[in-house]
Amino acid sequence: MNSHLLPKVITNEDTNPYWENILKGNLTIQRCRMCTEIWAYPQNVCCNCLSTDIVSVPCQGTGVIYSYTIILRAPTPEFSEKIPYAIGIIELDEGCKIMAEIIGPLSEIKINKRVSVVYSKSNDVFIFPKFSIDFNLEAYATRI
Amino acid sequence: MRKKSRVAICGVGETNIGKFPGVSSLQNHAIASKLALEDAGISKTDIDGVLTVGSLVENWPHHSGAVSEYLGIKPKYTNTITQGGAGCCTMIQNAEMLINEGVCETVLCIGADNQLSGMTRELAIEAFAKNRHPQFEYPLGLSTPAAYALIAQRHSHEYGTSRETLSKIAVMSRNHAILNPKAQLRDPLTLNEAINSKEIAPPLHLTDCCISSDGGGAIIVTSLERARDLKQFPIQLMGSGNGFSHEHICYSTNLLTNGVIQSGQTAFAQANLTPQDIDIALLYDCFTISVILQLEDYGFCEKGSADEFISNGRIELGGQLPINTHGGLLAYGNPGLSGGIFHIIEAVNQLRNACNNRQVIGAKVALVSGIGGIMSYASTIILGS
Numbered sequence: 346m347n348s349h350l351l352p353k354v355i356t357n358e359d360t361n362p363y364w365e366n367i368l369k370g371n372l373t374i375q376r377c378r379m380c381t382e383i384w385a386y387p388q389n390v391c392c393n394c395l396s397t398d399i400v401s402v403p404c405q406g407t408g409v410i411y412s413y414t415i416i417l418r419a420p421t422p423e424f425s426e427k428i429p430y431a432i433g434i435i436e437l438d439e440g441c442k443i444m445a446e447i448i449g450p451l452s453e454i455k456i457n458k459r460v461s462v463v464y465s466k467s468n469d470v471f472i473f474p475k476f477s478i479d480f481n482l483e484a485y486a487t488r489i
Numbered sequence: 490m491r492k493k494s495r496v497a498i499c500g501v502g503e504t505n506i507g508k509f510p511g512v513s514s515l516q517n518h519a520i521a522s523k524l525a526l527e528d529a530g531i532s533k534t535d536i537d538g539v540l541t542v543g544s545l546v547e548n549w550p551h552h553s554g555a556v557s558e559y560l561g562i563k564p565k566y567t568n569t570i571t572q573g574g575a576g577c578c579t580m581i582q583n584a585e586m587l588i589n590e591g592v593c594e595t596v597l598c599i600g601a602d603n604q605l606s607g608m609t610r611e612l613a614i615e616a617f618a619k620n621r622h623p624q625f626e627y628p629l630g631l632s633t634p635a636a637y638a639l640i641a642q643r644h645s646h647e648y649g650t651s652r653e654t655l656s657k658i659a660v661m662s663r664n665h666a667i668l669n670p671k672a673q674l675r676d677p678l679t680l681n682e683a684i685n686s687k688e689i690a691p692p693l694h695l696t697d698c699c700i701s702s703d704g705g706g707a708i709i710v711t712s713l714e715r716a717r718d719l720k721q722f723p724i725q726l727m728g729s730g731n732g733f734s735h736e737h738i739c740y741s742t743n744l745l746t747n748g749v750i751q752s753g754q755t756a757f758a759q760a761n762l763t764p765q766d767i768d769i770a771l772l773y774d775c776f777t778i779s780v781i782l783q784l785e786d787y788g789f790c791e792k793g794s795a796d797e798f799i800s801n802g803r804i805e806l807g808g809q810l811p812i813n814t815h816g817g818l819l820a821y822g823n824p825g826l827s828g829g830i831f832h833i834i835e836a837v838n839q840l841r842n843a844c845n846n847r848q849v850i851g852a853k854v855a856l857v858s859g860i861g862g863i864m865s866y867a868s869t870i871i872l873g874s
Contacts, residue, residue, distance in 0.1 A: 354623070354624050354628050355623060355624070356624065360624055386625055386739070386740065411643065411744070412639045412640070412642045412643040412646070412744055413639070413642060414635045414638035414639055414642055414690045414691055414692075414693075415688075415690065415691055416630055416631075416632060416635050416690055417688050417689060417690060417691075418614075418632065418634070418689045418690065419630070419632070420614060420615065420618030420627075420630060420631065420632035420633070420635070421615045421618055421619075422615075424630040427630060430630060432629055432630065432631055432635060432639070433639070434639055434643075434739070434744065442739075442741075442742065443739070444625060444626060444629065444631070444738075444739035445629065446629055446630075456642070456643070456646045473628070473629070
C-alpha cells in the first residue's frame with residue numbers, strides 16, 4: 346500500500362501531546378481533575394464542567410467493538426488501494442469510546458468482540474492506534 | 490414554550506432536476522427564486538430577507554450575500570444556515586423568527602446547487618468525506634456512508650434491523666419517484682434488487698444512499714395576514730424545532746441517540762399536535778437508516794419497531810402515513826446541501842392538493858425534517874393547510 350498517499354494529519358494545541366504520546370506507543374485518554382469526567386479525544390477544556398485542569402492518563406488499550414463497518418467504496422482516491430478495511434467504534438474498558446480501524450479477518454469482526462490496541466505506521470507522520478481482534482497477527486502483518 | 494407561529498409559505502419554485510452542465514450554482518438559485526416569486530405573485534422588491542444553505546461547488550465565503558447580489562436584492566437581513574442537510578428546514582424556522590420579531594416581512598429561502606455537473610459524483614463523495622473530523626475520522630478513511638453504516642450496524646444489533654428493513658425504504662422511495670415525472674431515478678426497483686445491490690459499507694448498499702443532482706428550490710415565507718392577501722392559499726408553519734447531539738460521530742456517546750427527539754418535541758409542542766395528527770411525513774433520507782431512526786424518534790412508532798411499522802404499505806401512498814411522496818433524496822433529486830428543499834416543497838404541494846397522481850387524499854398536516862452531518866443536526870417543521 347502506498348502509505349505516503351494517505352492524508353496527513355494537521356494537529357493543533359489541543360492534540361499535539363496526544364499524538365506525541367501515540368508516537369511513543371502510548372494511547373492516552375483524558376480525565377478532568379475537577380469533575381472526574383473521562384473521554385477519549387484530547388481537548389484542553391473539560392466538555393463536562395469546562396475546567397482546564399485536564400490530565401492525559403494511560404489507556405489500557407483494550408475494549409469491545411461497539412459498532413463497525415467495512416469500507417468497500419473508498420471515500421477518496423488515496424484510500425482506493427486500501428479497501429476493503431474495517432472501521433469501528435471501540436468501547437474502551439475505561440468506559441469511553443474511540444473510533445479506529447479494526448485489524449483482523451474481516452468476516453470475524455463482530456459487535457461485542459474483544460479488541461486490543463496495536464500501533465501501525467499509516468502515513469509518514471503518525472502511527473495511528475488501531476484495534477485488533479484476537480487472531481494470528483503475524484499472518485496479517487503486511488496488512489497493518 | 491415557543492409563541493404560536495404566525496407565518497405562512499406563500500410561494501414555492503423548483504428548477505428541473507437532473508444533470509444540466511453550463512448552469513452555475515448561483516443560476517440554479519436564481520431560476521428557483523424567479524419561479525417562487527411568480528408562484529406567490531409578488532416581485533423581488535417585496536423580498537426583505539434572504540436565507541441560503543450554501544454550495545459545495547462554489548465556495549463563496551459569504552454565500553447568501555453572493556446569492557442576493559446575483560439576484561439584485563438588497564435585503565434587510567441575509568444569512569447562510571450551515572447545518573448541512575438540516576439547513577433547509579431551519580431556513581423556514583429562521584424566517585419565522587425574523588418575521589415574528591418584525592425584522593423582515595417577506596423572506597426568500599433558497600437551496601440549490603449544480604453538484605452533479607459541477608463536481609461529479611466522485612468529487613461530491615470526496616467533499617463530504619472531508620467534512621469528517623480532520624484528525625480522528627477522515628485520516629482513517631471514514632466515508633460518509635460508512636459513518637451512517639456504523640449507526641445502522643448498531644441499530645441492527647440492538648433491534649434486528651435487517652437489509653430487508655432498509656431496502657423497504659429504498660423501494661418505497663422509488664415507487665413514489667416512478668409516479669413523479671420530474672424525478673431523476675424512475676427505473677423500477679424490486680425489494681430483492683435493493684437487498685442485493687452493490688455493497689458500499691455494510692449494512693448499507695448502493696440503494697441505501699442518496700443520489701446526486703443539479704437543481705434547487707426556493708420558498709417564500711411571509712406573515713399569515715399578508716399571505717391571506719396573496720395569490721396562493723397560505724400553507725401555515727404550525728411548529729418548528731431544532732436538535733443537536735454531536736458535530737462528529739466519533740464523539741457520539743451513543744450512536745442511536747441524536748437531536749431528532751428534541752427537534753420533534755419542540756415542533757409538536759409549538760403546533761400543539763402529536764405524531765398521530767400527521768397526514769404525511771417528508772423525512773430526510775440521505776441514507777435509508779436515517780428514515781428508520783426518524784420514524785422511531787419522532788414517535789410514529791416505538792424505538793426498534795420501525796420494521797413492523799413500515800410493513801403492509803403503511804408508508805406508501807394510500808397507507809396510513811405516506812412518506813417522501815416525491816421520491817426523496819434516494820430517487821427524486823439531491824443537489825447536496827440543499828436536497829431538503831424538495832421535501833418542504835412537496836409538503837406544500839401536497840397541502841395545496843396539487844400532486845396529481847401522487848396526491849395524498851385529504852392531507853391537512855405535514856411534518857418535514859432535515860438532518861445535517863452524521864445525524865448531528867435535526868430540524869423539524871410542521872405545516873398545515
